[in-house]
Amino acid sequence: MSTINFSAREINFKIVYYGPGLSGKTTNLKQIYSNVPGESKGEMVSLATEDERTLFFDFLPLDLGSVNGFKTRFHLYTVPGQVFYNSSRKLILRGVDGVVFIADSAPNRLRANAESLRSLRENLQEYNLSLDDVPLTIQINKRDMPDALPVEMIRQVLDPQQKYPVFEAVAQEFQGVFEPLRAVSKLVLEKLAQKA
Amino acid sequence: MLEPSLELYGETFEKVDALLKELLAKSHARYAMIIDLKGFVLMHSRAVWAPKPPSLDSFATLIASNYSANTAIAKLFGETGFQEMVQQGAEVGTYLEELGEEALLVTVFDSSAALGRVKLFTKNAAQAIKVLLETSQGEAPDVTFDQEWSESTGALLDTLFGNEKS
Numbered sequence: 001m002s003t004i005n006f007s008a009r010e011i012n013f014k015i016v017y018y019g020p021g022l023s024g025k026t027t028n029l030k031q032i033y034s035n036v037p038g039e040s041k042g043e044m045v046s047l048a049t050e051d052e053r054t055l056f057f058d059f060l061p062l063d064l065g066s067v068n069g070f071k072t073r074f075h076l077y078t079v080p081g082q083v084f085y086n087s088s089r090k091l092i093l094r095g096v097d098g099v100v101f102i103a104d105s106a107p108n109r110l111r112a113n114a115e116s117l118r119s120l121r122e123n124l125q126e127y128n129l130s131l132d133d134v135p136l137t138i139q140i141n142k143r144d145m146p147d148a149l150p151v152e153m154i155r156q157v158l159d160p161q162q163k164y165p166v167f168e169a170v171a172q173e174f175q176g177v178f179e180p181l182r183a184v185s186k187l188v189l190e191k192l193a194q195k196a
Numbered sequence: 197m198l199e200p201s202l203e204l205y206g207e208t209f210e211k212v213d214a215l216l217k218e219l220l221a222k223s224h225a226r227y228a229m230i231i232d233l234k235g236f237v238l239m240h241s242r243a244v245w246a247p248k249p250p251s252l253d254s255f256a257t258l259i260a261s262n263y264s265a266n267t268a269i270a271k272l273f274g275e276t277g278f279q280e281m282v283q284q285g286a287e288v289g290t291y292l293e294e295l296g297e298e299a300l301l302v303t304v305f306d307s308s309a310a311l312g313r314v315k316l317f318t319k320n321a322a323q324a325i326k327v328l329l330e331t332s333q334g335e336a337p338d339v340t341f342d343q344e345w346s347e348s349t350g351a352l353l354d355t356l357f358g359n360e361k362s
Binding site (some may be wrong): 178 | 251339349356
């Protein structure tokens with residue numbers, strides 16, 4: 001649910017990067033941080049283990065600018081991808097406005113992609129939300145892998161009805177990083193405007 | 197859906213702002229903040245003598261997440277939550293009070309403030325704020341986020357992230 005702060009004249013949105021472990025969620029946030037101009041971003045916070053796996057979340061605030069006297073702000077989060085961190089994933093989804101799902105192109109991660117999307121559905125249910133309530137885009141990452149599965153095969157598993165915008169990416173090289181974020185942000189803004 | 201986490205506008209905002217300043221004066225704490233459980237800063241106040249605070253966005257996010265994690269821990273043991281939410285370092289500490297189900301009052305203090313006073317005045321302020329919020333009569337400012345707003349904001353997105361490839 002978007003949050004309006006009348007005193008600060010701000011509208012705040014929460015975007016969560018979700019997906020299986022090692023799919024590239026933190027890499028996406030790091031690339032966004034590196035490629036967004038300084039005045040549009042705040043500090044990036046990473047709560048990671050010693051081997052740089054996300055333990056709780058990564059966080060990056062972005063300022064879009066002002067329209068009609070209200071500043072529009074996006075708070076970007078990643079969840080920990082490893083299966084046993086589900087409690088943390090659930091906490092991070094509180095108040096989510098949009099989701100970027102990061103899928104891994106590796107053949108041995110197809111099941112992990114599907115299970116992660118299932119866990120997203122289940123965790124949203126905890127907040128009485130479904131994937132029909134929350135704008136979602138899919139980034140299929142690591143397209144530079146020699147054995148990367150065809151996009152259509154991955155999409156068939158994750159989005160057989162072709163309901164969600166899908167983007168190919170090599171996040172490590174900053175390819176296809178902004179596109180799914182911009183798309184989900186626009187969907188979030190449109191959803192708010194429709195309700196108004 | 198778009199709504200404030202708390203009804204903090206108009207006269208209520210002014211009164212809550214005064215309560216935060218009073219809390220700082222009486223407890224000798226550095227900062228007092230109201231944040232929602234999604235991690236957004238709703239209001240903040242800083243003592244005149246206090247150094248510049250760290251990033252409020254980061255701070256609010258970490259406090260809200262920490263609170264959620266602690267509540268989850270309490271639930272593992274059959275509790276609804278922990279009654280005391282205080283953290284103390286060698287120099288700086290934080291103390292939390294719930295403001296209903298959606299927000300927290302956070303007081304940040306240093307070694308010049310007595311923890312007992314911080315707790316007492318934070319509890320008092322939280323109670324007074326809750327009463328104010330429950331009895332708030334003010335109408336929310338009328339703002340419309342229509343298609344034109346959506347398009348203008350979308351244009352800002354294009355400025356930040358580059359135009360979509362056609």
